[in-house]
Amino acid sequence: MIQLSAVTKSFAEQQVIAATDLTIERGEFVSLVGPSGCGKSTLLRLIAGLETATSGEVTINQHVPANAETAFVFQDPTLLPWRTTYDNIRLPLELLGRTGAEPLAKIPAAIDLVGLRHEDARKLPRMLSGGMRMRVSLARALVTDPQVLLLDEPFAALDDILRQQLNEELLAIWGQRKWTGVFITHNVAEAVFLSQRVLVMSARPGQIVADVPIQFDLPRGAELRASGAFAAQCGVVSHHLRQGAA
Numbered sequence: 001m002i003q004l005s006a007v008t009k010s011f012a013e014q015q016v017i018a019a020t021d022l023t024i025e026r027g028e029f030v031s032l033v034g035p036s037g038c039g040k041s042t043l044l045r046l047i048a049g050l051e052t053a054t055s056g057e058v059t060i061n062q063h064v065p066a067n068a069e070t071a072f073v074f075q076d077p078t079l080l081p082w083r084t085t086y087d088n089i090r091l092p093l094e095l096l097g098r099t100g101a102e103p104l105a106k107i108p109a110a111i112d113l114v115g116l117r118h119e120d121a122r123k124l125p126r127m128l129s130g131g132m133r134m135r136v137s138l139a140r141a142l143v144t145d146p147q148v149l150l151l152d153e154p155f156a157a158l159d160d161i162l163r164q165q166l167n168e169e170l171l172a173i174w175g176q177r178k179w180t181g182v183f184i185t186h187n188v189a190e191a192v193f194l195s196q197r198v199l200v201m202s203a204r205p206g207q208i209v210a211d212v213p214i215q216f217d218l219p220r221g222a223e224l225r226a227s228g229a230f231a232a233q234c235g236v237v238s239h240h241l242r243q244g245a246a
């Protein structure tokens, strides 16, 4: 469980996050939407333990966030250009000192999970398409079996059809692995499609101004996206976004 209690964050004189309380249950998938610069990435970095709160407390399962239990996926896949797919995915295991046969066996499993082929394992990042690089980035995040997966606009640079496909695949992976997911996006439809809850942040200093439950069954696919109920949910989130930005 992720818990934020009265968390604020300032950089120098500028307050970025206003007092925020938030609970995300274990195994929940929530998205965070809000105007540009409202502090979404800062909130994610606080949950990852990459930033410290100016006041208040962030905990994961009642203790301070630790590296081994959270994994991050960014918009830029940030792969090491001289390492193959396999070696990029192996990197977090190396950093955690998990280089025995058992942890290394998780690499082919992660390659399968994200829909890459085994011949892609020997390729360098420059030999892969943008979508494939993002799959490698996702496999690298999942190979350590994190409890919490933090995703900062991972699919924003991809074309819409590929983004929809990856959304469906991500949701299927979450269905199997059930990590706790926090996903930042500017795309309301993507947030509604993926999440069990959409959290809407106000303009800076950011604060959560709406917490919208999304109750569509799994699996979710093209039919859901085309439905009136889906459009109505997107309308609700957009309404809160407009109010929060004002």
Ligand SMILES: Nc1ncnc2c1ncn2[C@@H]1O[C@H](COP(=O)(O)OP(=O)(O)OP(=O)(O)O)[C@@H](O)[C@H]1O
Binding pocket: 011, 016, 034, 035, 036, 037, 038, 039, 040, 041, 042, 043
């Ligand atoms: N390390 C830092 N030092 C100083 N200011 C920072 C730092 N990190 C973020 N900020 C400032 O905090 C504010 C919020 O940034 P943040 O990246 O969290 O917003 P965001 O909602 O994720 O934005 P976007 O949607 O545009 O990606 C911005 O004004 C940014 O300049």
